[in-house]
Amino acid sequence: MYEDLRKKNVLVTGGGSGIGYAIAEAFAAEDADVLIVGRERENLAHARKSLGTRVRTFEADLNLLDRIPDLVGELKTAAGHIDVLVNNAGINVKRNAADLSDAEYQGIVLTNQTAVFALTREVGKAMVAQGSGSIIMISSMASRYGIPGVVGYAASKSAVEGMTRALAVEWSPSGVRVNCIAPGFIVTPMSSRAFQNDPGRKERVLARTPLGRLGEPSDVANAALFLASDRSGFITGTILTVDGGNSIGF
Numbered sequence: 001m002y003e004d005l006r007k008k009n010v011l012v013t014g015g016g017s018g019i020g021y022a023i024a025e026a027f028a029a030e031d032a033d034v035l036i037v038g039r040e041r042e043n044l045a046h047a048r049k050s051l052g053t054r055v056r057t058f059e060a061d062l063n064l065l066d067r068i069p070d071l072v073g074e075l076k077t078a079a080g081h082i083d084v085l086v087n088n089a090g091i092n093v094k095r096n097a098a099d100l101s102d103a104e105y106q107g108i109v110l111t112n113q114t115a116v117f118a119l120t121r122e123v124g125k126a127m128v129a130q131g132s133g134s135i136i137m138i139s140s141m142a143s144r145y146g147i148p149g150v151v152g153y154a155a156s157k158s159a160v161e162g163m164t165r166a167l168a169v170e171w172s173p174s175g176v177r178v179n180c181i182a183p184g185f186i187v188t189p190m191s192s193r194a195f196q197n198d199p200g201r202k203e204r205v206l207a208r209t210p211l212g213r214l215g216e217p218s219d220v221a222n223a224a225l226f227l228a229s230d231r232s233g234f235i236t237g238t239i240l241t242v243d244g245g246n247s248i249g250f
């Protein structure tokens with residue numbers, strides 16, 4: 001147990017499914033109070049029902065940047081303050097660069113990069129004022145590998161890693177830590193689509209993963225607990241790889 005996470009207010013974006021759901025579940029198991037922001041009503045209802053009373057959900061499309069300050073106001077009214085922000089919501093569009101329109105590229109960047117900044121700015125301002133907080137970004141191995149067909153996704157996730165370092169330095173004097181998890185290949189609805197559309201992908205991934213399996217959402221959630229807790233109190237600006245060794249596999 002991470003005793004210090006008990007009764008902490010933890011905001012998880014995209015917490016209705018996949019990795020975000022596992023993160024919400026892990027924090028709730030530590031007796032933290034979890035606020036999930038997501039845009040899929042059915043997933044939010046399922047999370048509320050299955051994760052119990054420590055979890056509250058807020059339906060919002062984070063692409064609507066103008067509404068983010070009001071959303072954060074609503075969350076602060078509901079919770080009092082926010083101790084931990086996990087920027088998990090993200091999208092991927094698999095398309096060759098030559099066929100990816102400007103609008104599609106901007107759409108990926110809007111969700112994965114600009115909305116992440118807008119929410120982090122609003123929550124971060126309040127954390128700076130309260131003198132404490134832990135912010136966790138979620139990037140991807142796509143920011144380090146040259147994976148074909150995901151140029152917008154790779155660019156936006158690389159931006160998130162840069163944002164992590166810049167914000168960590170800016171907000172450290174105010175007691176706010178900013179870190180990032182770079183998951184490898186994790187079994188979720190998002191990755192299942194990629195595996196379905198690319199027979200042989202799973203074998204290629206496993207062939208270079210020393211720990212010999214795909215990741216589970218709980219593997220990422222465990223890293224998020226650590227980065228949120230005081231036990232990582234001297235860690236900021238870091239990118240924590242959670243990939244079973246895939247990125248160093250030969």
Ligand code: NAD
Nearest residue numbers: 014017018019061062063088089090140183186188190191
């Ligand atoms: P997922 O599709 O299951 O979950 C993404 C969640 O984000 C969904 O609940 C979705 O509704 C929400 N979301 C997307 N756009 C939103 C918006 N505009 N407003 C509100 N909510 C929005 O995918 P996942 O695999 O669980 O991915 C979670 C995160 O982990 C993403 O940032 C993804 O890029 C990253 N990631 C996943 C993998 C993997 O292998 N699954 C690997 C590396 C990184």
